[in-house]
Amino acid sequence: MDSTNRETTSSYTLKDFECYREGRMQLEIKSIKKIYAGYSTVYDALFKRFFHPRIKHAITYMDIKPGERILDVGVGTGLSLPLFPRHCKVVGIDLSPEMLKKAKDKIRENRLDNTRVFHMDAMGVGFRDDSFDKVFISHVVSVVPDPYKLMSEVKRVCRKGGTVVIVNHFKSGNKLIETFEKIINPVCKRIGWRSVMCLNEFIAGTGLSVNKKTKLKKFDFWHILYATNVK
Numbered sequence: 497m498d499s500t501n502r503e504t505t506s507s508y509t510l511k512d513f514e515c516y517r518e519g520r521m522q523l524e525i526k527s528i529k530k531i532y533a534g535y536s537t538v539y540d541a542l543f544k545r546f547f548h549p550r551i552k553h554a555i556t557y558m559d560i561k562p563g564e565r566i567l568d569v570g571v572g573t574g575l576s577l578p579l580f581p582r583h584c585k586v587v588g589i590d591l592s593p594e595m596l597k598k599a600k601d602k603i604r605e606n607r608l609d610n611t612r613v614f615h616m617d618a619m620g621v622g623f624r625d626d627s628f629d630k631v632f633i634s635h636v637v638s639v640v641p642d643p644y645k646l647m648s649e650v651k652r653v654c655r656k657g658g659t660v661v662i663v664n665h666f667k668s669g670n671k672l673i674e675t676f677e678k679i680i681n682p683v684c685k686r687i688g689w690r691s692v693m694c695l696n697e698f699i700a701g702t703g704l705s706v707n708k709k710t711k712l713k714k715f716d717f718w719h720i721l722y723a724t725n726v727k
């Protein structure tokens with residue numbers, strides 16, 4: 497590197513870097529919104545048959561007690577909403593107004609009086625600390641630009657000792673499949689999710705206390721995690 501380059505590089509401040517990161521994040525958010533606006537009309541037709549059984553399984557074992565407050569992060573078209581027991585209070589949030597419109601249709605069609613949905617970025621949740629007893633996050637962790645920011649918000653709004661349930665694809669431990677996942681990652685990003693996130697790194701980075709890791713079937717790309725919110 498010559499002296500001119502060195503000078504230019506060293507003249508960048510931490511603030512410049514943060515602005516750059518924030519700019520990239522906003523670009524990603526814009527692209528996610530566009531992708532899911534496009535998916536909203538075909539999402540259930542394309543994905544329900546794959547996602548619904550896993551969502552149902554995960555919610556069945558959440559052991560939701562009467563009166564508990566549930567947050568569904570990235571609720572999408574609301575495939576999960578009719579599956580929560582009527583005796584709890586459900587709040588769904590999503591970045592995409594078009595996906596939320598479908599969720600609202602399900603609330604109306606199924607007369608889910610215990611459920612409300614809001615347009616909100618999960619990386620900056622507009623609820624007070626400890627507002628929820630249980631948080632459900634399905635097929636979202638590998639969609640958001642910063643999964644750790646998402647999880648720090650989830651931990652904040654979930655009460656201490658509450659339950660966080662995550663349904664998500666994580667990188668396979670199998671080298672051959674991992675290579676394939678790396679190759680298809682750029683394509684996956686274009687269609688709205690990342691395929692290379694490592695489960696152990698994610699658990700270590702979020703500080704969640706995971707009680708149970710399971711899968712719907714023995715050979716399934718998606719994991720279901722049940723964790724206690726440690727504060």
Ligand SMILES: C[S@@+](CC[C@H](N)C(=O)[O-])C[C@H]1O[C@@H](n2cnc3c(N)ncnc32)[C@H](O)[C@@H]1O
Binds near residue numbers: 590595
């Ligand atoms: C693959 S869909 C999953 C929808 C639903 N949870 C399911 O399992 O069918 C991902 C959802 O996450 C939403 N999403 C992406 N980034 C988000 C963010 N930062 N805040 C809130 N929702 C977000 C998308 O709009 C989309 O509805």
